[in-house]
Amino acid sequence: MVQIKEFAYTPKEHESEAACNSYLMSLIAIIVGLPFPIVNLIATLIFYLGNRKSTYFVRWHCTQALLSQLSILFINSFGFWWTISIVFQEGSITNNYIAYIIALFLFNSIEFIATIYTAIQTRKGIHVEWWFYGTLATTFLNSKK
Amino acid sequence: MKKSLFQGIIIALVFISIWLCLTQIKWVSIFEIEKKTDRLEKELGELLIKEFEKTKIENIFVTNTIDSLVTKICKANQIDRKNIKPQIIKNQEINALALPDGHLIIYSSLISKTKSQEELAAIICHEIAHIQLNHIMKKLITEVGLSVLISSITGNNSESTGEFLKIISSSAFDRNLEKDADLNAIDYLLKAKINPEALANFLYALSIDKNNDVINLSWISSHPELEKRVNYIIKYSKDKEHAKFQNILNNSTWEKLKAELNKIELEN
Numbered sequence: 001m002v003q004i005k006e007f008a009y010t011p012k013e014h015e016s017e018a019a020c021n022s023y024l025m026s027l028i029a030i031i032v033g034l035p036f037p038i039v040n041l042i043a044t045l046i047f048y049l050g051n052r053k054s055t056y057f058v059r060w061h062c063t064q065a066l067l068s069q070l071s072i073l074f075i076n077s078f079g080f081w082w083t084i085s086i087v088f089q090e091g092s093i094t095n096n097y098i099a100y101i102i103a104l105f106l107f108n109s110i111e112f113i114a115t116i117y118t119a120i121q122t123r124k125g126i127h128v129e130w131w132f133y134g135t136l137a138t139t140f141l142n143s144k145k
Numbered sequence: 146m147k148k149s150l151f152q153g154i155i156i157a158l159v160f161i162s163i164w165l166c167l168t169q170i171k172w173v174s175i176f177e178i179e180k181k182t183d184r185l186e187k188e189l190g191e192l193l194i195k196e197f198e199k200t201k202i203e204n205i206f207v208t209n210t211i212d213s214l215v216t217k218i219c220k221a222n223q224i225d226r227k228n229i230k231p232q233i234i235k236n237q238e239i240n241a242l243a244l245p246d247g248h249l250i251i252y253s254s255l256i257s258k259t260k261s262q263e264e265l266a267a268i269i270c271h272e273i274a275h276i277q278l279n280h281i282m283k284k285l286i287t288e289v290g291l292s293v294l295i296s297s298i299t300g301n302n303s304e305s306t307g308e309f310l311k312i313i314s315s316s317a318f319d320r321n322l323e324k325d326a327d328l329n330a331i332d333y334l335l336k337a338k339i340n341p342e343a344l345a346n347f348l349y350a351l352s353i354d355k356n357n358d359v360i361n362l363s364w365i366s367s368h369p370e371l372e373k374r375v376n377y378i379i380k381y382s383k384d385k386e387h388a389k390f391q392n393i394l395n396n397s398t399w400e401k402l403k404a405e406l407n408k409i410e411l412e413n
Binding site for chain 1 (some may be wrong): 146148149152155156157164165167168170171172173176177266279281287314335
C-alpha cells in the first residue's frame with residue numbers, strides 16, 4: 001500500500017520540510033474539521049495551490065496529499081449526510097448504517113496512520129509513494145509538464 | 146492513466162466489500178439499539194403522561210367505552226392492544242394526541258364535538274397510525290434532538306417535559322408523516338368495518354369551524370392543507386374494497402358516552 005521509492009534527485013532540507021508539511025496540514029485539518037468532511041480537503045488544496053511553483057519533490061507530495069483526501073471526502077460526505085438524515089428524518093439506526101460508519105472509521109484510520117508515517121519519512125527526505133494515489137500524482141504532474 | 150483507474154476501482158471495491166461484509170453482523174442487536182430506544186420511549190412516555198394525571202377522567206363507563214373502541218380497531222388490524230394505552234382527559238380543547246410508548250390522549254371536548262362514533266374511531270385510528278409508524282419519537286428526535294431527550298429523562302427536568310408536550314400537541318407532523326397517518330388510518334378503519342369517510346367529514350367540519358379557538362392547531366392547520374387532505378382521504382378510501390360497515394358501539398352506548406362526558410365537563 002505504501003512504498004519507499006527512489007526519487008529522481010535527493011531533496012534538500014527545505015523541500016523535505018515543505019513536503020512533510022503538506023501531510024501535516026491534512027492531519028491538523030482532520031482534527032479541526034471533524035465532523036465536517038470538506039475541511040481537510042480545503043486545507044490540503046490551499047497548501048497545494050501555495051506550492052504550485054515549488055520544486056518537483058514538494059509539488060509531488062502536495063499532489064499526493066491532496067488526492068488522498070479525495071476518496072476520504074466521498075466516503076466521509078456520504079457518512080455525514082446519512083447521519084444527518086437519521087437525526088433529522090428517519091430517526092432509526094440500521095445495521096447498514098453502523099457497518100458503513102465502522103468501514104468509514106477503518107478507512108480514515110488507515111489513511112491517518114499512512115499520513116503520519118509518510119510525513120515522518122518525507123521529513124527525512126525519503127520518497128514515499130502510496131498505492132493508487134502515488135500513481136495518480138505522477139500521472140497528474142506528468143500531464144502538466 | 147489506465148493503471149490509476151484500475152487501482153481506483155480496486156480501492157472502491159475493497160471499501161464496498163468491507164462494508165457489505167460488516168452489514169452481515171447484527172450490530173443493532175450487539176449495541177442493543179432497539180432495547181435502548183424502547184427504554185427511552187417508555188421512560189419519556191411515563192414522564193409525559195404524568196402531566197395529564199390531574200385531569201384524567203376515571204369514569205368507568207367512559208374509559209370502558211373508549212377501550213372497547215380501541216380494542217375493536219386493534220383486533221381488526223392485528224395491532225397488539227397492550228401497545229395502545231388510551232386515556233381520556235378533561236379539557237375544553239378539541240384535540241387528541243399520541244405520546245411516546247403508545248399513550249393515546251383524547252380530550253373530552255373532542256368526544257363531545259364528534260358527530261358520530263365513526264368520526265371518533267377515525268381520529269383514534271389516525272393517532273394509532275402515528276403510534277404504529279413511530280412518528281412521535283421521530284418528531285421529538287427531529288425537533289429536540291436525541292441528546293436532549295436522554296438528558297431530560299436522567300435529569301428529571303419539568304421544563305423540558307412541558308416543552309416536549311408543546312411540540313407534540315401544538316404543531317402538526319411533517320407533511321409526509323401526516324399523510325402516512327391518514328392513509329394508514331383509512332386502512333385501519335376499513336379493516337374494522339368503519340366508514341373511513343368519517344375522517345374526511347371530521348376534518349371538513351373543523352375547517353368550517355376554524356375560527357373556534359378551542360380547536361387545536363395540529364388538527365386544523367396540519368400539513369398537507371386541509372382541503373387537499375380531505376380530497377386524498379376520499380380518493381384513497383373510494384379505491385379500496387371493503388366489507389359492509391358496522392357500528393362498534395350501540396347507539397344507546399354512544400349517546401350515553403356523550404351524556405356522561407357532558408356531565409363531567411359541567412362539573413366545576
